[in-house]
Amino acid sequence: MQTDHDVCPVEPGTPAGPSRRRFLQAFAVGSAGALASAGRRAQASPAAPALAGSRGRQDPPEGADAEAAYWERVRREFLVSDELAYMNSGTLGPMPKSVYYAVVDAYRALSADPGRENTRHNQAQGGLREKLAAFVGADADEIALTRNTTEGMSFVANGLDLEAGDEVLLSHHEHPGGLEPWKLKAKRQGIVVRELPFPIPTPEPAEILNRFEAAITPRTKVISVSHVTFPTGCMLPVRELAALARPRGILTAVDGAHAIGMLALDMHDLGVDFYASSPYKWMGAPVGTGMLYLRRESQERVWPTVVMAGWDDPERGAARYDRLSQRAGPLLVAFDAALDFQTGIGRERIEARVRALATALRARLAEIPQATVHTSTHPVLGCGITGFALEGFDRRAVVDTLWRRHHVWVRHTDHDLNTVRVSTHLYNTEEQVDRLIDGVRDILANGALPLETARG
Numbered sequence: 439m440q441t442d443h444d445v446c447p448v449e450p451g452t453p454a455g456p457s458r459r460r461f462l463q464a465f466a467v468g469s470a471g472a473l474a475s476a477g478r479r480a481q482a483s484p485a486a487p488a489l490a491g492s493r494g495r496q497d498p499p500e501g502a503d504a505e506a507a508y509w510e511r512v513r514r515e516f517l518v519s520d521e522l523a524y525m526n527s528g529t530l531g532p533m534p535k536s537v538y539y540a541v542v543d544a545y546r547a548l549s550a551d552p553g554r555e556n557t558r559h560n561q562a563q564g565g566l567r568e569k570l571a572a573f574v575g576a577d578a579d580e581i582a583l584t585r586n587t588t589e590g591m592s593f594v595a596n597g598l599d600l601e602a603g604d605e606v607l608l609s610h611h612e613h614p615g616g617l618e619p620w621k622l623k624a625k626r627q628g629i630v631v632r633e634l635p636f637p638i639p640t641p642e643p644a645e646i647l648n649r650f651e652a653a654i655t656p657r658t659k660v661i662s663v664s665h666v667t668f669p670t671g672c673m674l675p676v677r678e679l680a681a682l683a684r685p686r687g688i689l690t691a692v693d694g695a696h697a698i699g700m701l702a703l704d705m706h707d708l709g710v711d712f713y714a715s716s717p718y719k720w721m722g723a724p725v726g727t728g729m730l731y732l733r734r735e736s737q738e739r740v741w742p743t744v745v746m747a748g749w750d751d752p753e754r755g756a757a758r759y760d761r762l763s764q765r766a767g768p769l770l771v772a773f774d775a776a777l778d779f780q781t782g783i784g785r786e787r788i789e790a791r792v793r794a795l796a797t798a799l800r801a802r803l804a805e806i807p808q809a810t811v812h813t814s815t816h817p818v819l820g821c822g823i824t825g826f827a828l829e830g831f832d833r834r835a836v837v838d839t840l841w842r843r844h845h846v847w848v849r850h851t852d853h854d855l856n857t858v859r860v861s862t863h864l865y866n867t868e869e870q871v872d873r874l875i876d877g878v879r880d881i882l883a884n885g886a887l888p889l890e891t892a893r894g
């Protein structure tokens with residue numbers, strides 16, 4: 439039987455094993471990961487540029503064939519089998535090999551030499567914070583290393599001093615991870631949570647902006663929305679919402695669970711106060727890694743929730759919000775490797791690829807009269823998540839049949855729209871989009887299988 443180490447062997451105890459080195463060379467990525475190899479990098483990767491950006495990035499190939507060949511090479515950097523069309527990065531993305539081996543090797547090294555490896559991991563957190571900050575257009579003292587979006591949104595909601603009757607405006611399509619922290623605060627402290635509906639599919643950003651503007655009252659203290667909504671993949675105009683909010687003294691908190699690794703983010707350009715994300719989805723980092731951005735000027739408004747020594751030291755900036763005591767260093771090592779992976783390809787290039795695949799998928803679905811596409815066709819509102827319903831079919835049966843008959847893994851969302859949700863990411867292919875469409879046509883022609891596996 440083939441094991442994953444057979445697929446891509448790795449030398450025990452080597453921070454940048456063959457797989458990772460091969461990727462770094464192939465894509466001309468600079469840094470081999472400060473966390474993984476703080477003490478050994480000089481041997482492994484001399485002259486490594488440490489931060490995200492175009493330095494060390496491979497120039498895009500010219501022409502359609504070269505483009506296809508390029509993405510095929512990228513796809514080969516993942517362990518997902520050729521038979522499986524995995525189209526659900528929105529729930530959990532696969533790690534590239536370089537990231538997978540980074541975490542495996544880091545745990546091995548930690549087990550072999552716990553004291554020194556643990557120290558190395560702790561000391562290297564600052565480097566990761568800097569690298570991540572550069573990746574998302576922020577400063578290092580505005581980045582907290584959390585464990586997921588739910589934790590980040592909870593830190594913000596729990597940490598703000600609000601009074602009974604103060605209002606938080608949300609959209610009607612918030613994920614529980616971004617909604618429940620406010621509901622808890624409503625139950626505990628009497629704040630008012632208002633969920634604003636907007637049309638689906640949304641024709642243009644003004645449909646959303648106007649509704650938020652009209653809903654603002656003197657009691658509105660926070661606008662808290664998803665950057666990319668989970669049921670239909672609608673990209674809310676968070677930059678414009680922040681511009682609406684700031685002059686009125688309203689804070690903006692964004693649930694950006696899907697955005698990191700999918701979109702080329704720039705926190706300072708977005709102008710929001712708080713932004714939580716889950717790099718294990720589209721970024722290829724392991725589960726257990728998260729990011730919370732807190733705008734420097736807004737940090738004094740938020741009390742830390744999980745604390746140990748240092749929580750009251752403003753010099754620490756956003757690091758005051760991740761004072762977790764002992765934590766899983768190998769996950770941070772792998773997060774560092776995930777940043778290298780994506781930087782090696784280029785954030786804009788990834789976003790363009792993701793959007794191209796999703797646009798192609800939506801165009802193909804639009805050709806099927808029984809398919810209702812819930813995702814906006816507006817270029818600003820659509821991104822890498824597509825939601826659709828199939829007339830006459832329950833979403834669960836569609837999802838299950840696509841898997842059992844066609845080996846296409848998508849999910850359904852239990853909201854109000856009977857939605858089948860598809861995530862198209864950089865390791866997906868045009869052939870997989872075709873396979874999904876063939877599967878949909880097959881269901882329409884031959885019916886869905888009796889539901890066997892109820893899953894999201």
Ligand SMILES: Cc1ncc(COP(=O)(O)O)c(C=O)c1O
Nearest residue numbers: 586587588613615668693695716
């Ligand atoms: C929009 C949105 N927000 C928050 C979450 C929760 O993410 P996590 O489990 O990483 O906290 C999800 C999960 O899929 C999501 O889609």
